[in-house]
Amino acid sequence: MRIGALSQATGVDIETIRFYEKSGLLPAPARSENGYRAYTQQHLERLSFIRHCRALDMSLADVALLLESLQTTDASRLAEVDALVAAQLAKVRARLASMQALEKQLVALRARCDADHAHHGCGILEELVAAAHGEACACHGQGSPA
Template sequence: MRIGALSQATGVDVDTIRFYEKSGLLPPPARSDNGYRAYTQTHLERLAFIRHCRALDMSLADVAVLLGSLDSRDPAELAQVDRLVASQLGKVRARLKSMQALEAQLVALQNRCDADHDAHPCRVLEELVAAAHGEACACHAETEAPKNP
């Protein structure tokens, strides 16, 4: 199959496929008589594997490690896969914790809203301006307010 068909089958952009080839994540395909790249089912499966790993927010370096382990099936490398997944899980959990803190800040800010904007100024904007001036705001404790330079 040609690169356009591979792209369509996997949902991976043509330029990204070429990048993966140059990076060594995807083996170079054979060339047909007219010079076009001729991709196989193996390329399709490997590209789908890479895409899935990237959807799990794994770095290209981690994907390379996983592909190496997939190719070799060496028990020592398979143990590295476990460590890599555990590390990725730790990163995701840290991001979740950070996102939950962000959610709490936004809820606190939203709770300052008085929907009657005809009768009152926008409290959310007032809070954001106060924070920009280094004052405490509803979404940050006083000790966390940005400092004036």
């Protein structure tokens, strides 16, 4: 199959496929007589594997380690896979905690708006200006800038 068909089958952009080839994650395909890349089912499966790993927010280095691990039954290498997933899970949990804290800050900031803009200034802007001056603000408390 040609690169366009591979792209369509996997949902991976053509330029990304070329990048994966250049970086060694995806082996270079054979070329047909007319010079076009000729991808196989193995390319499709490997690219789908890479795409799935990237959807799990794994780095390209982690994806490379996982691809190498597919070729081994070495227990220590497989333990690295377990550790990699555990580390990724810890990163996701840390981001979730950070996003929940951000949500609370935005809710507190949003609560400063009384929506009667014809008679009052904007409470949100007032809070943001106060924070810029190092004053207490609804979203960060006393003198705690973001």
